[in-house]
Amino acid sequence: MSLLTVNDLKVHYPIRGGFFRKVVDHVRAVDGISFELQPGETYGLVGESGCGKTTSGRALIGLNKATSGEMLFEGKDLAKMGKAERRGYTKDIQMIFQDPYSSLNGRKNVLSIIAEPLRNFERLSPKEELLRVQELVARVGLNPESIYKYPHQFSGGQRQRIGIARALALNPKLIIADEPVSALDVSVQAQVLNFMQEIQKEFDLTYLFISHDLGIIQHMCDRIGIMYRGRFVEEGTASEIYNNPQHVYTKRLIAAIPEMNPEKRFEKMHLRQSINEEYQTEYNNYFDKDGRMFDLKKISDSHSVAMQ
Amino acid sequence: MLKFILRRTLLMIPQLILLSLIIFMLAKAMPGDAVTGAFMGNPDATPEQIEKIREKFGLNDPWYQQYGRWIGKAVKGDFGQSYTHQQPVTTLIAGRVENTVLLSLFTAIMIYLMAIPLGIIAGRWTDTWADKMIVTYNYFAFATPLFVFALLMLFLFSFVLGWFPIGGTVDIRIETGTWDYVVSRAKHLFLPVMSAALIGTYATIQYLRNDIIDQKIKDYVKTARAKGVPEGKVYTRHILRNSLLPIAAFLGYEITGLIGGSIFIESIFSYQGLGQLFLQSINLRDFTVVTALVMIFGTATIVGTLLSDIILSIVDPRIRIE
Amino acid sequence: MKKPVLDIKDLRTSFRIKGDYYAAVDGVTLTVHENEVVAIVGESGCGKSALALSIMGLHDHKNTKLEGQVNFGDENLLSLSRSRLNKVRGKDIGMIFQDPMTALNPLATIGRQIEEPMDYHMKLSASDKKKRTMELLRRVGIKNEQRVYEQYPHELSGGMRQRVVIAIALACDPVLLLADEPTTALDVTIQAQIMDLMKELQNQMKTGIILITHDLGVVAEMADRVVVMYAGEVVEIADVKELFENPLHPYTRSLLNSIPSNLEAKEKLHVIDGIVPSIQNLDREGCRFAPRIEWIPEEDHEKNPEMHEATPNHFVRCSCYKTFYFPEDRVGEREYVATNS
Numbered sequence: 001m002s003l004l005t006v007n008d009l010k011v012h013y014p015i016r017g018g019f020f021r022k023v024v025d026h027v028r029a030v031d032g033i034s035f036e037l038q039p040g041e042t043y044g045l046v047g048e049s050g051c052g053k054t055t056s057g058r059a060l061i062g063l064n065k066a067t068s069g070e071m072l073f074e075g076k077d078l079a080k081m082g083k084a085e086r087r088g089y090t091k092d093i094q095m096i097f098q099d100p101y102s103s104l105n106g107r108k109n110v111l112s113i114i115a116e117p118l119r120n121f122e123r124l125s126p127k128e129e130l131l132r133v134q135e136l137v138a139r140v141g142l143n144p145e146s147i148y149k150y151p152h153q154f155s156g157g158q159r160q161r162i163g164i165a166r167a168l169a170l171n172p173k174l175i176i177a178d179e180p181v182s183a184l185d186v187s188v189q190a191q192v193l194n195f196m197q198e199i200q201k202e203f204d205l206t207y208l209f210i211s212h213d214l215g216i217i218q219h220m221c222d223r224i225g226i227m228y229r230g231r232f233v234e235e236g237t238a239s240e241i242y243n244n245p246q247h248v249y250t251k252r253l254i255a256a257i258p259e260m261n262p263e264k265r266f267e268k269m270h271l272r273q274s275i276n277e278e279y280q281t282e283y284n285n286y287f288d289k290d291g292r293m294f295d296l297k298k299i300s301d302s303h304s305v306a307m308q
Numbered sequence: 309m310l311k312f313i314l315r316r317t318l319l320m321i322p323q324l325i326l327l328s329l330i331i332f333m334l335a336k337a338m339p340g341d342a343v344t345g346a347f348m349g350n351p352d353a354t355p356e357q358i359e360k361i362r363e364k365f366g367l368n369d370p371w372y373q374q375y376g377r378w379i380g381k382a383v384k385g386d387f388g389q390s391y392t393h394q395q396p397v398t399t400l401i402a403g404r405v406e407n408t409v410l411l412s413l414f415t416a417i418m419i420y421l422m423a424i425p426l427g428i429i430a431g432r433w434t435d436t437w438a439d440k441m442i443v444t445y446n447y448f449a450f451a452t453p454l455f456v457f458a459l460l461m462l463f464l465f466s467f468v469l470g471w472f473p474i475g476g477t478v479d480i481r482i483e484t485g486t487w488d489y490v491v492s493r494a495k496h497l498f499l500p501v502m503s504a505a506l507i508g509t510y511a512t513i514q515y516l517r518n519d520i521i522d523q524k525i526k527d528y529v530k531t532a533r534a535k536g537v538p539e540g541k542v543y544t545r546h547i548l549r550n551s552l553l554p555i556a557a558f559l560g561y562e563i564t565g566l567i568g569g570s571i572f573i574e575s576i577f578s579y580q581g582l583g584q585l586f587l588q589s590i591n592l593r594d595f596t597v598v599t600a601l602v603m604i605f606g607t608a609t610i611v612g613t614l615l616s617d618i619i620l621s622i623v624d625p626r627i628r629i630e
Numbered sequence: 631m632k633k634p635v636l637d638i639k640d641l642r643t644s645f646r647i648k649g650d651y652y653a654a655v656d657g658v659t660l661t662v663h664e665n666e667v668v669a670i671v672g673e674s675g676c677g678k679s680a681l682a683l684s685i686m687g688l689h690d691h692k693n694t695k696l697e698g699q700v701n702f703g704d705e706n707l708l709s710l711s712r713s714r715l716n717k718v719r720g721k722d723i724g725m726i727f728q729d730p731m732t733a734l735n736p737l738a739t740i741g742r743q744i745e746e747p748m749d750y751h752m753k754l755s756a757s758d759k760k761k762r763t764m765e766l767l768r769r770v771g772i773k774n775e776q777r778v779y780e781q782y783p784h785e786l787s788g789g790m791r792q793r794v795v796i797a798i799a800l801a802c803d804p805v806l807l808l809a810d811e812p813t814t815a816l817d818v819t820i821q822a823q824i825m826d827l828m829k830e831l832q833n834q835m836k837t838g839i840i841l842i843t844h845d846l847g848v849v850a851e852m853a854d855r856v857v858v859m860y861a862g863e864v865v866e867i868a869d870v871k872e873l874f875e876n877p878l879h880p881y882t883r884s885l886l887n888s889i890p891s892n893l894e895a896k897e898k899l900h901v902i903d904g905i906v907p908s909i910q911n912l913d914r915e916g917c918r919f920a921p922r923i924e925w926i927p928e929e930d931h932e933k934n935p936e937m938h939e940a941t942p943n944h945f946v947r948c949s950c951y952k953t954f955y956f957p958e959d960r961v962g963e964r965e966y967v968a969t970n971s
Contacts, residue, residue, distance in 0.1 A: 048817040048818060048819060048820075049817055155905050157905075185673040185674055185844065185906075186673060186844065186846075186885060186888050186889060187673060187884065187885060187888045187901065187902040189888070189890075189899075190888035190889075190890075190899035190900060190901050190902075191901045193890065193899055194898055194899050194901060197898075212817065212818055213818075214818065215847075215889065215890045216890050218890065219890030219897075219899070220890075252819055253818060253819060255822065256818045256819045256821065256822035257818070257847070258821075258822075258825070258845065258847025258848055258850060258851045259847070259850060259851055260846070260847055260850045260874065260889075261850065261874065262850045262851075262853075262870040262871050262874055263871060265829075265850065265851050265852075268851070269826050269829065272822055272823075272826060273826075526732060527727055527728075527729060527732040527733045528732060528733055528734055528735040528736070530688050530725075530727065530733070531725075531727060531733050531734065531735075531743075531795070531798065532735070532746070533686075533687075533688055533719065534686055534688060534719055534720060534724070534725035534727075534799075535719065535720035535746055535747040535750070535798065535801075536715075536716040536717065536718070536719040536720030536721055536747060536750050536751060537716070537720070537746065537747075537750060538713065538716055538750070539712065545738075545746075546735055546738075549735075549737050549738075550735070550736070550737055553737070624737070625736075625737060625782045625784070626736060626782070626784045
């Protein structure tokens, strides 16, 4: 059984206008997406800014309200739950945020930051709590003495590991990682990514990995969903997406990855140009008359594309 | 744009109704009423007589009836009769509006004339002696209570040096319309305006200084420098445009704020304006005047906010009003 | 041999922190030739941005000390008066900034902002200026130039704004462009568009470009020559093909191995031990990268690391590159176990 099933999820925001500030239209931030997460896999949600990937992640954790659709976590619909019932599931679903500089409260020391979810959900004696936090801090590779330090005393990579330790505190099943390494330098990125892979095995975690960086997504993910204007344009395994992209937008994204072989740079430039031409000439195959993506259609067991 | 102004103007109606209700309730809650005021100092009035008059003026009716009568007249510009001055409140206020408007207008002009250059100097040349002096002045202006400063000015320039009249709005012996009349008005205005302005500059200076310091490290300023724009032009064409924008927008608040805020200044300089009238009427419990004035001050604030929004939408291209 | 446009000699940029000066750029020497794209690459704190700001005189004049030479034409830019420098900035050297969202004045129209450098460096009539601006807008790939000319920055998308920033840099036909992370703030597909546009313009206009970036992918796509910086120093200089085929300095090699797209999926990424030292805590004696490759014996480093020409036109600092290896490549071997026990 899949761990999480998202069915036709929509997150719309009203646009008000006119004399009486009536709702005249909606921003369709997320406009009907469906996907499933299998236990233990890393699912990549990719797209450019404004495509709705972050909004989707936030809707899953309850930070944005879903307008409609289902979010079945172990068979139970998170969207239909009341606040109290949903709280029970926040234990199982945790989030890692993009900016390790602002997502940690600067006035709390590491101990209180990591202990916060424990205090909310588990009744531990101060001694038990301290032991648990020390264990977590050691697990993310920080000095156990550092629990009395404050976030500004750490580097970006260390801060992101504190964020991960907090997310791990309640033994979650699913971690939603929203651009977890975008704010970090390349070598620090590597550290955090390696570490995320290690703990995935160790704690049997499932990841929903949200990123705009196709290199990182390729490296981390088993399956990938490509988002554009609030909808999926393509979904498939990493190799299907990278080696056999079908939708013109996916092709465009893949072609935009900088070419690491300097001798092939002009080849790459021409590839981009030809994809741009395809975008112009074949537009009607990929978008309907309102400029909306078509629904996903399966082209193999694991690969689907939004084409007519 | 027109639609926006219309919409905002209509939105003012519920605001004004709420304001008037609050004012009316507060006036009712105060000890004594118009009749108490009218018969103050007349020990011969018997309780029966007073009660009769109360009945006659409708003071025993339910509050909403009284409110309805009051607001109905107020809309037509009739705020009733002042008991201490024995004339209609509207006439009383009308005679003083001009004085207060003149005072606030000149104060505002003086504030901007002083604060804008000072703020620019302090912001552009931070940590120089000029900046340090301006900041010190600013601390004094911020810390000194207006009435203390105004009294000092009055003492020094009127009593000791005798350069300016001690109070009033104009020398009553001079004929209206003559040049001497204008000079006399200016002489009477000078001290109140300068007292209020010297103390009133701190917000604008502080704001401008901080904003220039913020703006000058922004990327677009780097772009301007990288274009080879001379340093002076970097300020006039880029930084100041951005920094002065909120100040222009604040104009609406500032002017209406001054109209209500001239209470101390007018009282200290016995300047025949709305503020002085307000304080006098409170002391004499002339509630019809007080409520009318509060209503005017409140309306001025609401209009000032609207004015500020409109100015901002004109000067800032990023704020687009459909 | 191509003509040099910019010749930086032993540039040292020091910032004052609590009364003392610390060098962020610590003795950088490099030359940019005409029609050449030189990429300066390194992670945050390596001094690449301070280098860019020093060249343009855009540093904080109060708390910064510049030493050395930045020779442009027959002048040392560091010794020019501000008004003389203003004759060079925007005319002979154009600059492209990182974040197009903040690099434009929010209160001026696009047309005005592109015309501004022409006001100071070219004697043109108003109509000629407008004509030139329209042409620039078309050249940077903006099709509805008539409309964009009248618009304000907030009315344009990030990609469009970056095109405008490029148009401003090109306004007076510079011989050198300084691009500070020109694609970092952009979306992936927009980044590709801007890279292609810059390549195209460079081909047409034959300008020299200094491209400052942390992204080795952008380097591979755009540069002719690459300068790798670490802790304020240049550690390696090579032609782009050579650098990617045969990287020598341990830092360059580590950096290349820590990029995901360089590896097969799910393979472990290389992690550089330790952290980049801050300019206050930096040990300026010996090889600056040594603390991060502690398994390399001390005697393999030089006492005063110099740049060596390892192969023709390929320069590398310190001798440690000769014996450098990745510990993960030798797991199980004795020396690795020995250094880690």
